[in-house]
Amino acid sequence: MDSSLFYKKLEKITASGISPRVIQSGQGAYLVIKGKKQLNFCSSHYLGLAVDHRLKKAAISAIDKYGIGTGYRTLAGTHTLHLELEKAIAKFKKTEAAVVLSSAYMANCAAIQTILGKEDIVVSDELNHASIIDAVKLSQVKNKFIYKHVDTKSLEDQLKQASKLALTPKSDGEKPIILIITDGVFSMDGDLAPLPEIVKLAKKYNALTMVDDAHGEGVLGKGGRGIVDHFGLLGQVDIEVGSLSKAFSVTGGFIAGKKVLIEFYNQKARQRLFSIALTIPDAAAALEAVNILQKSDTVVKKLWDNVNYLKSEFKKLGFDIGKSETPIIPIMLHDENLAINFSTKLFELGVFATPIKFPMVSKGKARIRVIPSASHSKEDLDLGIKAFEKIGRKLNVI
Template identity: 45%
Template sequence: MNKELHEMKYLAEKVADLKAKGLYRTLPVNQGACEPVLQLADREVINLCSNNYLSLANDARLKEAAIKAIERYGVGAGAVRTIVGNQSIHEELEKALAEFKKVERCFIYQSGYDCNIGTIQAICDKEDLLISDQLNHASIIDGMRMVKATKQVYAHSNMEELEALLQAAQGKYHNIFIFTDGVFSMDGDLANLPKIVELAEKYGAFTYVDDAHGSGTMGSHGRGTVDHFNLHGRVDFVVGTLSKAIGVKGGYVACKEVSYQWLSHRARPVLFSTTLSPADTAAAKKAIEILTEDDSLQKQLWDNSRYIKEKLTALGFNTGHSETPITPVIIGDEAKTMRFSKALLERGVFVSAIVFPTVPAGTGRVRVMVQAKHTKEQLDKAVAIFAAVAKEMGIIS
């Protein structure tokens, strides 16, 4: 046996390089539910880094729905949906989502990542052109890589460049698809969906929006970025997640009936992996019911978001140009960003460092994510810790 080979020396060298650059991290361990305040192994910390926008991940109503579903359906679906895994609760969730999103159908996946991986490879062919915003989420990029089609990228939100690509593509491809995030997760800005849709209709292209961070936060009652811009019926595929504002697990594609029928035959994550658990499905359905009936959590989220943005900006932090509850605090240097995040955690604020390759080199930041149930006292305490640590590190004066 070649012992040296099996010791994975090549990976050990890569890990050592991360440590040398100050980019190595260990996984934190949360001892309880995802709440505004977390209990880590040795301390309580204010949680400013989860995607639990509406504080539904530990909501009593969702937990009750999950428990009842387990009692009726069991803990697992037992198979993929095309065999015996398609339980009535899955059909009920899809119907509730379609009504909520104001579309013909919604097709559920096991995760938001699976939505993009599964849908893009199912709807696109090698004769097509796939056009992507430069800052689209990794799951869109990975989904596009799985298709042997021509790919082009336009500079972030540059509509002139997008139109030039569309003009040059006329008559050369079977189909043209424009892919964009609805809310860009690293900067919190919105896609220019009205213009994208206008150009798509002008040049005969399909539109595909990943609205993972817009679901539950944007639009009436959290219906998303398409609703925010009043573009119902004009966007062909809208991806939403059930694991962020909805507080559970999974994802879905809002689409036409014929798109649903095709995906049920060709979406590989659904065809080859067991579907959502009954508990996840029932909890997500309850969350959609709550959002449909009441927008108070969404209003609380936006109130907290505006509150902390104003305070951080007033202190002199670079918070970019966010238009959503995502607030980047841009530090720049990757290693310094990691040190800042670590120092904040030691003082009682948990906010993750985001560095290259997730964001471009030299734009390291901590990403502040508030929840609906954060109190003003918790946010004030977090801001005070931000200020103290940043002054010690020379980030602000």
């Protein structure tokens, strides 16, 4: 294909794309978009830390002291802040150790690619996050078993097949690894992985377990320690991946687990060897966020008070909020145009909540995904609820 044809093809594909709303303020309870104040009803800054003065102060003081840039962790880029952050995460998560990478996307790639080879075996929930799917592709694993979403019967069926396959040694004579991978919180529906059953089945079939808890860190469990703590499974999940960009409101991702596993990632993960470390302000702000949660669960409690109130008001009004068990509240509308129209009308009333449609969710499952945060007051939530009620009635949804 010559280059003019190539660019024409790209033009055709991108012509129907929707440009995102541009945010002109910090991400607190409200945002400014097109110069207008909007209630922030859809960001993943669950704890309101994106505009928290303590994080700002930590970043500013670190910049004053150390500047901005760092480097490559294995060359000249491991800063004392990186080590402090990893230590603080491991302490918070109650794991032996942790390693920080530039995002949870990178952490998933590192977590999977570094330990699996072509002849190992993956058993994965069908709705796992795109970064897990990409990470599995990157590992070039040939034997992938996909189980029905959160369905433990389907998981066991797949594990039976996987364990039969694992009887044949790899070409190096070793036994293949079976790795079960699941999101902790599924980011479109807000439902939870059945982790206790997954751990039980992993023991039965000699599999390792990995949970991507990007949306559970800072949200679930005691003081926001994540889904493993939520289910009382400390020490029983081999690999925990978390994001520093959601509840912690900065950027970065981490893998937490046993010391020997983390040391293996430190030495072998290509995403750590060949990609830059967190900058100084990112590391300092993330460290502050983890320390805030280590000391107090006040913001986590406030988040859940807001979530419970909002869910109960939405239900009272007759909205279908799906099967959410977390702060991710899908307002199920099913029809794509209805979801887009609903979101546009909310925006006119000063409420920012984006429509979610294919390919993010399957066709016929369009929705508005509402996410409240700890930064909302009851008055803020009531303002949002009123807007949903008004539009819901107007569009015959309730």
